[in-house]
Amino acid sequence: xxxxxQSQPEMSVQEAETVTLxxxxxxxxxxxxxFWYKQPPSRQMILVIRQEAYKxxxxxxxxxxxxFQKAAKSFSLKISDSQLGDAAMYFxxxxxxxxxxxxxxxxxxxxxxxTVHP
Amino acid sequence: xAVISQKPSRDICQRGTSLTIQCQVDxxxxxxxxxxxxxxxxxxxxxTANQGSExxxxxxxVIDKFPISRPNLTFSTLTVSNMSPExxxxxxxxxxxxxxxxxxxxFFGQGTRLTVV
Numbered sequence: 001x002x003x004x005x006q007s008q009p010e011m012s013v014q015e016a017e018t019v020t021l022x023x024x025x026x027x028x029x030x031x032x033x034x035f036w037y038k039q040p041p042s043r044q045m046i047l048v049i050r051q052e053a054y055k056x057x058x059x060x061x062x063x064x065x066x067x068f069q070k071a072a073k074s075f076s077l078k079i080s081d082s083q084l085g086d087a088a089m090y091f092x093x094x095x096x097x098x099x100x101x102x103x104x105x106x107x108x109x110x111x112x113x114x115t116v117h118p
Numbered sequence: 119x120a121v122i123s124q125k126p127s128r129d130i131c132q133r134g135t136s137l138t139i140q141c142q143v144d145x146x147x148x149x150x151x152x153x154x155x156x157x158x159x160x161x162x163x164x165x166t167a168n169q170g171s172e173x174x175x176x177x178x179x180v181i182d183k184f185p186i187s188r189p190n191l192t193f194s195t196l197t198v199s200n201m202s203p204e205x206x207x208x209x210x211x212x213x214x215x216x217x218x219x220x221x222x223x224x225f226f227g228q229g230t231r232l233t234v235v
Contacts, residue, residue, distance in 0.1 A: 035224075043208055045161075045226035091160060095224075104149045104214045106224055108160045 002027045004094050006109035013082045014117050020067075021077045021112050023092030031097030034068070035106070036077045040088040048090070051075065053097075079114075087116045120145050124211050124227030131201055131234050138197045139230045141211030146191035148214070152184070155208040155229070164209075167194040201234045208232070 003026045013019035025034070036048040051059045051068050059066050063083075067076045079086055092109040121144040131137050141150060150167040164184055165173040173186035187195045198205050211227040 043210075043229040043231070045210065045212075045229075047223055050223065104224070105151065105163055105166065106161070106212070108162075110160045 002029075002032075002094050002096070002107045004092050004107050004109040006092055006112050008112045009110070010113045010115070012115040012117060013079070015082055015084060017082055018078060018080045019082055019114065021079075021090055021092075021114070023075045023077070023109055025073050025075060025092070025094050025109075027073070027094065027096075029096055033095045033097070034066075034075045035093040035095070036064070036066070036075075037091045037093055037108075038086075038088045039091065039111075045091075049077065082116050084116050084118060087114055089113050119223075120147065120213050120225040122211055122213060122225055122227040124230060126230055127228060128231040129233070131232065133202050133234055135201055136197055136199045137201065137232060138195050139209055139211070141194045141196070141227055143192045143213050148191070150188065150194045151212040151224075152186065152194075152196045153210045153212060155210060157206070161210065164196070167196075198232065201232075203234045206232055206234045 005024045008022055032053045034051045038046045038048050049059050049061045049064050051066055058068050063080045065078045089111045091111050093106045095106050123142045125140045129137055152164040153161040154164050155161045163176050164179045165175045165186055167173045167186045167188040169188045169191050183199055185197045208229045208231050210229045212224050214224055
């Protein structure tokens with residue numbers, strides 16, 4: 001079974017600074033996807049960024065980027081120029097590749113609460 | 119993208135009663151998922167709701183406690199039966215994006231915050 005581990009229960013950052021959230025995962029599969037989701041107090045899960053395992057290039061979305069180390073099974077999220085609106089719970093998630101009966105299921109890490117200080 | 123309407127957004131229920139949560143999607147999707155998020159915790163998959171067949175439950179979750187209906191490709195319900203305070207959680211509906219398997223993005227409803235007293 002796949003597991004996702006976020007070892008940082010809480011992180012904090014000053015506004016306009018950079019913060020990195022850590023995530024490691026365990027899988028025996030070669031085809032999979034990794035995601036970072038943001039959950040603000042509204043409870044709405046918002047996709048921040050995704051990474052396909054077959055792509056060597058790290059994904060970027062504006063101020064958000066990942067450091068995907070496939071051999072080390074590491075998938076960290078870097079938030080640059082942090083904003084007050086970035087404060088939320090962040091979840092790392094794993095999804096197996098297409099095919100099979102369990103595609104679409106997400107396995108989540110424990111979450112990291114990010115606080116942004118003005 | 120997919121827009122999901124989940125109802126109710128919150129409820130306070132007496133122990134021993136049941137609550138049915140509805141999930142409506144604005145497009146046809148093959149698979150719908152129900153997750154539970156206990157207070158301060160991560161999301162755990164309860165079951166996959168398949169149209170035209172019984173839901174597939176994850177380990178630790180049973181149909182008698184969490185019956186699921188999936189009458190068509192845009193709608194599903196999750197019932198939390200014979201509730202106890204331990205069932206107090208956020209329940210979230212999720213669907214895969216249009217295009218099925220080839221679309222890796224998952225979309226979520228806004229969640230139902232259930233408190234059992």
